[in-house]
Amino acid sequence: MSRTQRLFDLLQLLRCHKYPVAAATLAGELGVSVRTIYRDIATLQSQGAEIEGEAGLGYLLKPNFMLPPLMFSYEELEALLLGAEWVTRQDDLAMTQAAQHAIAKISAILPDTLKWRLEREMIRVGPGVEKPPLLVELAQIRQAIRQESIIEIEYVDQQENLTTRRVWPVLLGFFEACYMLVAWCENRQAFRHFRVDRIRTFHDTEQRYPRRQRDLLKTWQATQGVADKQTRY
Template sequence: MSRAERLLDLLQLLRRHRFPVSGAALAAELGVSLRTVYRDIATLQGQGAGIAGEPGLGYVLRPGFMLPPLMFSEEELEALVLGSRWVEQRGDSRLGQAAGNALAKIAAVLPSELREQLHTSTLLAGPGAVIAAGDAEIAQIRRAIRQEHKLHIDYRDQQERSSQRVIWPFALGFFDCVRIVVAWCELRQGFRHFRTDRIAALVQLEERYPRRRQALLKEWRATEGIAPQ
């Protein structure tokens, strides 16, 4: 790997982290020495990269810093195509359309040889199962999560018992056969998982829930023993 490639990889790695990451963690992921990481960060800072931090405290890329023109490896292109095709198959129609549009925008700014690789990828996503919850409901749940609004739902459990809940939705999981809303349930006063195909009706309330969704997600991950991403 050339030094230019290593510097670009370092920028890409920093971009993936929203919070400061240690030099040791960067070195381990890049497969280089800690001294090399410190030297490369100093080089990037000298060239105007918006990297904040220092040894012992960690480093973070300031918001708004623009990376060089899009360049991808073969594996990165394959990941983009496969991910887009998976979303088109298993997301609601609006999310599927957005995945296709995003891939088209990426293709428009790629060099011609990479654009050809993107269009001729042979990685396919198999068709997803038909899920009872329709496009309108999934889109409404996603909107409530983005806006951090409460939802009132009529829910049927596995034994077909009905209940009415007010929930704070903060995540939506897409699986092959089901979609799961992760939320704080006011009735149970705890985190609960709701299958979208068991939601008989839902209404987005005007009231916002009192905590930020990222804080709820972090707490839920800790409760479930899931490592942060």
């Protein structure tokens, strides 16, 4: 591996960590010595990388630091395009359009050699299980989560009982057979999982719930035994 590539990989690793990470950990992930990490950190800092920390305490890349344009490996491109293709098959029109645009942008800048290999289509997303129709838009739910808004829904449970709930939306899950909303339910004073296809009406109250979405997510993860890195939203 060239030194330039190693420096870039080090930036990528730092970007993946939300908290200070020890030089020994970085060295282990890159397969180099701790002394090399110290030298590379100093080099990146001298070139303008906003890396905080010091030996013995760990290092943290400021979240607003912009990395240079990426050059993906063939396997990375396959993974990105495969994931984007899966998204285009979901019922969220806004996400479908975003995935299509992402595929177009990636394809437009690929070198001819990589573009030819990807056009061979060695892997594809197969047909999935047909999901029940939705009466609410997934984009509305995503917007409520981003704005941390209290929403009111009419929900039909497994026993066909219709109830009205005030909930704090936390996470939207895309599963093979359905979409699932994780939310704190004011009625039950507990986290509940709502199948989106069973939501009959959806109203955004535009009232912000009293806790931050990130804090609620961590609490839910603890109740489910889910590690932070296993959840993306």
